[in-house]
Amino acid sequence: MASRLARMARRPAAALLLLKPCRHARSYSHHIFPGITTPVRSNSGRERIRLFPMISQYELWSRSFSSDSGDLVEAVVPFMGESITDGTLASFLKKPGDRVAVDEPIAQVETDKVTIDVVSPEAGIIEQFVAKEGDTVTPGTKVAFISKSASSDTHVAPSEEKSDQVVSTPVAKEVDSQKTDLETEMKGKPKVEVEIKDKPKVLAAAPPKPSASEPQLPPKERETRVPMPRLRKRIAVRLKDSQNTFALLTTFNEVDMTNLMKLRSDYKDAFVEKHGTKLGLMSGFVKAAVSGLQTQPIVNAVIDGEDIIYRDYIDISIAVGTPKGLVVPVLRDADKMNFADIEKNINNLAKRASKGTISIDEMAGGTFTISNGGVYGSLLSTPIINPPQSAILGMHSIVSRPMVVGGVVVPRPMMYIALTYDHRLIDGREAVYFLRRIKEVVEDPRRLLLDL
Template sequence: MATEIKAPTFPESVAEGSVAAWHKKPGDSVERDELIVEIETDKVVLEVLAPEAGVLSETLVEEGDTVESEQVLGRIGEGEAKGGKASAESGDKQDAKAEKPAAGGGEKHEVKAPTFPESIQEGTVASWNKQVGEAVKRDEVLAEIETDKVVLEVVAPADGALVEIKAEEGSQVESEAVLGIFAEGAGGEGATAADVEPAASADDGASDEQVGDKILAPAARKLVAEHDLDVSKIEGTGKGGRILKEDVQRAVKEGSAAKGAKASTGAAKAASPAPAVEGERPEKRVPMSRLRQTIAKRLVQAQQTAAMLTTYNEVDMGAVMALRAQYKDTFVKTHDVKLGFMGFFVKAASEALKRFPDVNASIDGTDIVYHGYQDIGVAVSTDRGLVVPVLRDTDSMKIADVEKGIVDFGKRARDGKLGIDEMQGGTFTITNGGIFGSLMSTPIINPPQTAILGMHKIQERPMAVNGKVEIRPMMYLAVSYDHRMIDGKDAVQFLVTIKELLEDPARLLLDI
C-alpha cells in the first residue's frame, strides 16, 4: 500500500511554498525519517522526511512548483529500488550504518527546537555552544535560538555528544524543528572520525551543495540558478562561510554577483577613478538580529499608527536624594537591595495612573480598554537590544519589592534568561535614559499602550526658590502620549502629579 508524502502544516502567516529540491528520484529507496524534499516559504525552508521506509514510487510536483499546506507531494510504495542487487547492497550498507551505535553504544536522539508560544512563528539559530564530537553533559546548553522576543536555550537530553548539526548558525527554524542528532555516550577524548560519520557522510541526504570552494544552502542554490549569479562573488555569512538565502538576496539587490559585473565595474572605475584614500577603511557587515528587527518594526509602527505628542516638565530631586542618603544603609540591611530612584518613580507613576485612567488605558481597534490595575514595564538595555520586562500590580508593591524586581530583571535580561510571559502585557512604560547621560529625549510609545514616561540625568542648575537663586538637582521628565486617546490637559496634569509626588515623597506614604 502506497504512503502519501505530504507538505508540512504551514504557520497561519504562510499561505504557500515552493518545491526547492527533491533529494530522491522515483525508484530510489528511502529510509524512515530520511530527507526527501525541501519546501521553501517566504520565511523558512522546511524539510519533508519520509513517513515510512520503502521506494519513492512517484512525485506529484516538480521543483519550482507552488504547493499548499499539507498538499500531497508524492508517494512511497513497497518494492525493490532501481539498480537491483547493487542498490540492495547499498541499502544494506546504509541500514548497517544507520544502526551503528555511537561511541559508547548509546541511543540517538533528535535535538529539537523548543515549542514556541503562539505569538512567535519562527526563530534563528543564534549559536551552537557545542561542536560535533564534543563531549556534553546532561542539561548542558547545546544551542541558543533567538526569537523576536527572547533567547531560548536547547539543552542536551543526556550525557553524550552531537553527531550531526542539521540547522547551522543563522538559519531560521520553526517550533520543534530538528536541529541536530545527539548520541548518548559519544564524544570526548576517545571520539574518532567514525563516531561523527553521520554528520560528514554524503549518504545521509545532506542538502548543501558545494560549488568550487563555496557551500550553498538549498534555498540559496535555487536563487543563484534563477538569477544566473556568479557564486564566487557571493560572500557567505553562514557557519564556515556557508552561503544562505539572505546572502544571495543581498547580492541580487546590490548587483554585485551578476556574471560580468567585475568587468563592467572595472570599466566604470576607469572612466571615473575614485580619489585615493590613505590608511585602512575597514567595514563589517553582520545580519540584524531578530530582536533588533522586531524593535525597529515596533518603533516605526508606533510612530506611524499613533498621534504621538510629548509634554515636558522638570522635577527637583532634592527631597528624594535626601531621603536616599538618610536611609540607604538601613534600607540595604533590611531588604538586601540598594535604594535607587526607580522605586520612587514606579510608585509615583502608579498613583498618577490611578488618578488618570486614560493614561493607563490601551486602544484595541475601535475600542478603548481601561485597565483596573497598574502593570508597569521598565526598559532594560542589553547587548542584544532593548527589552521591557513588566512589574505586575505595582500599586500593591512596596518600594523594596520594586527595587528587587528591577535588579532581577536587569541581571536576567543581560544573561538572556527572561521569559516571554515576563515581557508581555503592561499598561504603562518607564524608560531611563539618564543612566547613559541623556539630559532630555522624546520616548516612543510601546504599543498598544498609550503613554510612556522618560527619566533623564539629574543635573545641578540654578533655580529661583522663594525669590532666591539656589543650585538644585533637577531632572527633566517627558511623557509621550497618544493624542487619539489622551487629551493634552490630562497628559500635562498626569506629569505634574508625578512631579509633585517626587518633590514631596511624603505624599506617596500619605496617599495625598
C-alpha cells in the same frame, strides 16, 4: 554513469536512496548481489546500480542516522512561547565530538524577544549538527544528534566547516572504499578531449571613468556588513508601527530631586539591612507613576478599534538596555508593591534581561512604560510609545542647575521628565496633570503617606 556514481559516493545519504525498498523491488533478481558495476533494470526502465556487495537492502536502510538501537537521540528546538512561531539559529556552543551532559546547552536560538537555549536531552557525544547557523527554525526542528555511548567508532572529530560535518558510520566507510575502487577502474579508460578552435576573443569593456561631479563612494573594504539580529528587527518593526499608528506628542517638565535624594541618603543603610537590597530612585518614580495613573486613568487606557479599554490594574514596563537590544520586563500589579518590592523586582528582572534568561511571559503585557535614559547621560529626549500602550515616561540625568527657591538663587539637582502620549486618546490637559503629579510626589514623597 561513472560520474554519477562518483558523485553519489561522495554523498552517502544520497547513495542510500538507490537501495531504498520501492514498488519496483520485485523486478530485481535478488538484493544480495556482489559487485559494483552491474546494472539492474526495473519495470520503469530506470537503471539502478548496486554499490554495496553482500548487504541486504533492509539491513542497509536501517543504518541511517536514526538508530534502531536507541543510541542516537535528537536535540530539538524547544517551545519558544505563545506569540513566537520561529527563530534564527544564532550560534553553536559546542562542536561535533564534544561530550555533553543532560540539559547542557549546545546551541542558541534568537527570537524576536529573547534568546533560547537548545539543550541536550541525554548525556553523550555530539555526533552531528543537522542545522546551520543562520537557519530559520521552529519548535521541534532537529538541531543535532547525540550518541549516548562513548565508543570510538561513533566519535567524530571536529570539522573546520559546519556544512561538511558527516557521521562516521560503517556505511560511510564502505562508500569511501567503493569510491576508491570505482576511481581505480576509471583510470584505465581513455579520456575524451574536445578541442575548440578559433575561439572568439571577447575584450572586457573598460569601466567608465567617473566624472568630476560624480560623488565618490567609500570602498567596500572600509565597510562591514552583518545580518540584523531578530531582536533588532522586531524592535525596528514595533517602533515604526508605533510612529505610523499613534498621534505622538511629547510634553515636558522638570523635577527637583533634592528631597528624594535626601530620603535615599538618610535611609539607605537601614533599607539594605532590613530588605537586603539597595534603595534607588526608580522605586520613587514607579510609586509616583502609579499615583499619576490613578489620578489620570485615561493615561492607563488604550484604544481598541472604536472602543476605549480602561484597565483596572497597573502593570508598569521598565525599559532595560541589553547588549542585544532594548527589552521591557513588566512589574505586575505595581500599585500593590511597596518600595522594597519594587526595587527587588527591578533588580531581578534587569539582571536576567542582561543575561538573556528572562522569559517571554515576563515581558508580555504592561499598561505604561518608564524609560530611564539618564543612566546613560541623556539630558533630554522624546521617547516612543511601546505598543499597545498609550504613554511612556522618560527619565533623564540629574544635573545641578541654578534655581530660584524662596526668592534666592541656589543650586539644585534637577531632572527633565518627558511624557510621550497618544494624542488620539489623551488630551494635553490630562498629560500635563499627569506630569505635575509625578513632579509633586517626587519632590515631596511624604504625599504618598498622607494620600495627598
